[in-house]
Amino acid sequence: MFPLKTKNPAVKGYSSAKRRRTPEHFRFRNFLDRNTWAGIFLLLGTAVLILVLYWPSPLQQRSPMQALETDAPSQGIATLETGAATESVPPRRTRTTWIRMEILGTALRISLLLAAGIGVLSLQDPTFLERNRRILLFSILLLLGLGLAKAILTFAPRFYPEEYALFLVPFSLPVMLATILLGSPAGVGITLLFSSFLSMSSASPIAPLLLGLPTGIVAILGTRKIRRRSDLLRAGLLVGLLMVLAALALHSPENRALRTDVLLRQCGIGLSNGILCAVLVGNLLPAFEYLFRTYTNVTLLEFCDLNHPLLKRLMMEAPGSYHHSMLVAHMSEVAADAIGANGLMCRVGAYFHDIGKVLKPGFFVENLRSESNPHDALVPTMSAIIIISHVKEGMDLAIQYRLNSRIIDFIREHHGTTLVNFFFHRAQELAKDQAGNTTSTVDPSSFRYPGPIPQTKETAIVALADTLEAASRTLKKPTIARIEALINRIVEERYREGQFDDCALTLKELATIRETLARTLASMMHNRVEYPDSNEASDRKDTPSAAHRPEKASEPVGSSDPVGSRPGSVAGQ
Template sequence: MRIWQQLRERLESLTGQSRWKNSRLRRVIWGVFFFALLTLVLGNQTVPARLDVNVGDVAPRDVRAPRAVFNEILTRQRQEAAEQAVTPVYKREPAVLENAERYVKAIFTEIRRIRGQAAIDLGTRAQNLADRIRLAVLPEEVYEALLTADDAAIDLVEEQALALLRTALGEDVYERDVARVKVGIDSGAEPFILAVEDPNLAQFVRELVKSRIESNMVQDQEQTDWLRTRAAQEVPEVWWQPGQLIIEKGKTITEDQYQALVDLGLVGQKASYQGWAGAALMSLVAVAVMAVSISRWRPELLERDSKLMLLGLIGFITLFLSLAMNLFSVQLGEGASYLMPIALNAVLAAILLDPRVALLQSVLLAVLLGIFASSAQVGAVAVGVVGSAVGVYTVARVESRNDLYRSGLMVGVANAVTVLALNLLESAPLLDWQVWRDVALGAGNGLLVAILATGALPLFETLFGIVTPLKLLELSNPNHPLLKRLMVEAPGSYHHTILVANLCEAAAEAIGADPVLARVGAYYHDIGKIKRPAFFVENQFGGENPHDKLPPSLSAMIITSHVKEGVELAREAGLPQEIVDFIPEHHGTMLVSYFYHMASQNNPSEYVLEEDFRYEGPKPRSRETAICMLADGCEASVRAMRQKGHLSHDQIEQQVRRIINDRLQQGQLDNCDLTLKELDTIARVFVKVLSGVHHARIDYPGQQKPSEGADPAQAGAGQEGSTAAQTGAGQAGAAAGPAGAAEDTEDTTDGDLG
């Protein structure tokens, strides 16, 4: 505990307002600091460290895409592959058959010409015919048969050759079919049957037709190009997705990887000013929105450097944890963004600072992460906003650590429903396991928020001295060392604090102040009396009053010193500042009037300074400490009056309103924002509670009433024990001096004197 106290004191010294005399300058400095830090974080997400590499180099480290970037090279390669995969479109070319027919007819024209050269011997004509036809595979007998056959036979051969050619090229003949057709012509099978009986002439027809067989299917270039263009257009563009690994440490950098680094501005030494400028503008907008909103909603946060530091620390911790979820983007894809614990900021800031500020900061964080986080999408922004809103709502009244897990459960349910709704909007198939995986990640986000908040909350409470409902509940435990000491060493003061705490809680709840803070602060407002309990009448129990032997100035110093001693005890115990404030502020700068008047009467010739008999203050600066001041004075005064006899409801009300009016007239309530309407409400609540405590009782047989002429101080002392026994609340201290109870009907400015 001492270590945490030292850390907190060091933090307060670093953030103390005394270091910054100009509050406006201090706010500007904080704003610039948060702006610079946020720009640095967001800028590094947009513009990572640059590399000095080329194609073929070994990657010095892993680099992931900070944003989506078009992979032009890989897209072009896939488009080319799609074009090559398109089967060319063919069409039949009639000119192939026409050219073949013209060739055959020209051959037979030549045959008839040579046949007409009767003066030349047969051998010479056969050789001339072979030279003209150029079918080397034919023997000489074939040519001689062509020259010796009658004209009818030659006409039949020509007719058969043309018919066979039309049969062969009358169908679609691709390049791959040419050999098959030639084999069919050689075999004479259907449909390539010849009606030529002479085998030599039949052989000539087959060889002549075979020489003209070629593919009659040619590529339709226009249609093929159109199909290939369409196929290339149908290839989806390839993009490097946010968070995708572009280069891997130790592996060679390919051309498309290098181009991606160039497009992202990650190669070379030139800075990417546009990326940094965008990050700076977004940071400026976020900081400005937060500053304006805080100045309107909770301006007091701007006056406490520690509160500003805490708000910024919560925000940046949430930001770093959310960005860390990018490490799982490769395995989980978009689902990794559903793990970003944005609601952690909402839960912690709502408990420690202010719900509205917490929700606004969470919304801004969700938007920034949606823009800059590589794995985040629009869905992640929606999940972050919904989860944060639920988180702020569910921690509005946290009364135990278990309530944090309840809040985490509600955040998880809200996240899961939001993720499911987003998938339904995108018409995602509900049987897809990835849908339910993302739903489970959203629910797990709530559990993660609960675990992190439960662990971080005590640390922030202790380090920054923040009073949360959970911290107040811990401090209200009667086993707290200071409360145990007060109960044992100053039981009368302890009983007084219990009743004052009840008054404070009831009044605070009635006017909308913090009832838990008011009650717990009242528990510790008189702990300084532990040091010298016997000097306070509620702890004397009818015994000797030590003030009878002391001069008034020393008695006043002892009485007022319980404030300083109480503050010292509170700081040693590590109590939050909000609780410590109850100790000096519940007396404000009031006058210890009994000893002041006694000093004036004992030394009429000397001038007695009021400042020597006043508490050092400060005056109450919050509604809760002001309520404690009023409750302390009213409880002491009414109890002192009760010692003289039973009190009616009207008497109690008259005294309560006199005490409150007295404090108001003295200016003790000038520094708190209690209104007259609220003071009237407080008075009515006090009267109701005190009337229940000091109601009339039956006088039991054997009880003795003080005689009419008895000394008021002795009467008050004599009834101390019986009154405490009957009410169970103890004596709050009607008087510290011999006049005791008599003074409370005349002067009620002494909080401990009555």
């Protein structure tokens, strides 16, 4: 009779008001991202584009093709003029034949250099070739540098003397971008390939190598751990100073034609080159981050601001979860730094990993402010649905607030495919009581997180820290030995369940993570001395030892277990 009006969940903040994308939506994209043949064709296309860019070379002197004279039938030879030398070529080798031979030779040289550079890169980072998106970004950065170099070396001599052209080439621009976006191994690969291609096409091979290799190494060292925008300018200044030294090294005393004023201009151009490259990198980074869905430490630091609207909302509406997230962030950052992973990424991901709890904070034990528990009125299946939903709702909020996709990965993966143990065991007990026998008919899939399991080392570390911080709240006396036993049990359970199968963590790294987390958690859970009130001081004079008695460990907020954990069970669901 009366039409029912459906509430819009986006109005109440329960959804991003966008249609949820299922794994089928990303199947083709994931196929292209991980397909081996797609990566091979991508590298072949890169080689072809490099061949198009660098044939004929703008740096080479007159090649034999350009000096090919008309055939001389009367003498039966064709003359090739290369400077002062003269070569005799059989008349059947026409201009077209020489062009084909040089194209083939150049293509082989480019292919060998590209294969060697990718090989060096894969040795330093074995996971690099697993994602075609990274290969595409690497190829674009290499082609960007080579394209700029080709344009400068082609058009700069029309406006400036030729001896300044090489100092205008932005050697450090693609190297800085590759190091910041893809890591130091990619920066090394760009440095080797960029310098080698320029040297191969130059009439003076030493100059591109002397300018490209040292500046590339300095650019990598200056940007591999960049945290602030000012670090870019510092790296650019170092690159500029190194180009000044390279100009002095190229200024040979035997070269009398090179005047002092030319040397000074080369030094000035080189110094300006390094600084300008740093400025360009700072302006290009946001575009590359957006297009390739990647991140940099500079961007991550922006999310470290605790005044972020989501973090402020978490602090006000779910203070226990906020406190828990801060502790997990500290633990995971220390553990990540210990194995050489991205500690800053772990800290930011841990800040937001439980953001979905702001929608139903009262159903999580760390946020309970009274003795009443809302789960007492619910069946275990419904309680598990509410607990598991904080992952989905957290992803919705992250999309709504435009968080980085890597941060969303922490929200989605920090529970993997584990069980909500507390409610699963309660459901088993209820099923046994109702059936009147010991046979359990509870389906575990109803109490299991949808996953996926952690895909990176950083998400695996946050998942471990999250579970350990929650489980440690069940320890009555959190000694170092008990904390170590707890974390060993948690790691072994996660390992047997296959939660670490996709994150590339080694056994040695897991051992380091265990030791670091145990040491960090033990320092966080130390006891304090109980100080008497001024009114009670006189009453305690007869018992001086009472003032030095350790305070009994209270139950602080921060556990991510929804209703607490049973002894012997793993918390953190």
